[in-house]
Amino acid sequence: MHLHLSRRHFIQQLCAAAALTSPLLGLTAALPRAQLRASSLRFQFEPLVDLYFLLRTGTDRGEILPPEWRPALDRMKAAADYLPGGGGLDVLNGLIAESGSVAELSRVVAGMPSTVAGRAPVREALEAVADALGMAQPLYAQGIGATRRELVMEATAQRIDRVLVPGERECLTYILSGLELPDRDFEVPVFLVANAPEPGSITGRSRRLTTACFVSVGAYPGSTLLEVILHEATHALEVAAGPDSGSVLDRLRAGLQAQGVKATDPLMRDVPHTLMFVHSGETVRRALDPTHIDYGDSQGYYAKVPDVASVVRTHWMDQLNGQLSTNMAIDRMVAGVLKQAG
Numbered sequence: 001m002h003l004h005l006s007r008r009h010f011i012q013q014l015c016a017a018a019a020l021t022s023p024l025l026g027l028t029a030a031l032p033r034a035q036l037r038a039s040s041l042r043f044q045f046e047p048l049v050d051l052y053f054l055l056r057t058g059t060d061r062g063e064i065l066p067p068e069w070r071p072a073l074d075r076m077k078a079a080a081d082y083l084p085g086g087g088g089l090d091v092l093n094g095l096i097a098e099s100g101s102v103a104e105l106s107r108v109v110a111g112m113p114s115t116v117a118g119r120a121p122v123r124e125a126l127e128a129v130a131d132a133l134g135m136a137q138p139l140y141a142q143g144i145g146a147t148r149r150e151l152v153m154e155a156t157a158q159r160i161d162r163v164l165v166p167g168e169r170e171c172l173t174y175i176l177s178g179l180e181l182p183d184r185d186f187e188v189p190v191f192l193v194a195n196a197p198e199p200g201s202i203t204g205r206s207r208r209l210t211t212a213c214f215v216s217v218g219a220y221p222g223s224t225l226l227e228v229i230l231h232e233a234t235h236a237l238e239v240a241a242g243p244d245s246g247s248v249l250d251r252l253r254a255g256l257q258a259q260g261v262k263a264t265d266p267l268m269r270d271v272p273h274t275l276m277f278v279h280s281g282e283t284v285r286r287a288l289d290p291t292h293i294d295y296g297d298s299q300g301y302y303a304k305v306p307d308v309a310s311v312v313r314t315h316w317m318d319q320l321n322g323q324l325s326t327n328m329a330i331d332r333m334v335a336g337v338l339k340q341a342g
């Protein structure tokens, strides 16, 4: 279900209607397309996606699921066992979101080739997920689904519609221009769920949707939810931007690489990722809630990468406050983390 019409579609519909009804307003429709380009967020609650994450956690808002859920939970566990390590079941998130129904998932499974030796058994895993969802759907429909939908609707009304949506354009502009990501006019799909495996949010690729964000509203209090949505959206906007877009994140990786940091080094992930945290936290503070505390502080992320966090925060905040150029900030972040690591 779409919780609200995206602004881009609204503008397009408005222009289409204006062109039909008013010669004066019709001028709006004749504006160059470029002036209407703007990425946006599209919030959705899909029962199938919510059920999928419910089965993966095995708990509903802290409560262990009752015994009748056991066969479906076991089948979901079997799915996870097919894909140990790496992204685990998360590699299937996009497929499940874009399928939208168990019948469609089963059709996808039927069309997949059998797993060849040495390849991850994705087909078998997806088949088990489809089975688990099929078994659990009647139980979900008995009431738990409605309660979880209610939880998502409440978070949407209280925090997303009231605080984030009015500032959405400002937030996305601050992220895209600040990180120098090209605006690809991408409508970021954000699937809201009641709960999900730790840490409660993830973004993944999807063939049909390009990329999709999954965010648990139950995992994050207050404005932390808004920062998490913007953080996940930043991942999605970077995917939409394509490889080597020349963004600050790309230049940061290139700067590290030029100093001999290997692609497999954790710094290659942690430095740009920490910058995303710092930037989304500051976006919330500037555009939505001046009292916001960074997710990195409130949920302990910065403490997990203390050296990187200290360097990135110092120089990027100087950049955001106009005391340092972007290129200087990138150079100082690279030099700073390497000095700490050395």
Ligand SMILES: [Zn+2]
Residues within 6 Å of the ligand: 231, 232, 235, 273
């Ligand atoms: Zn992230």
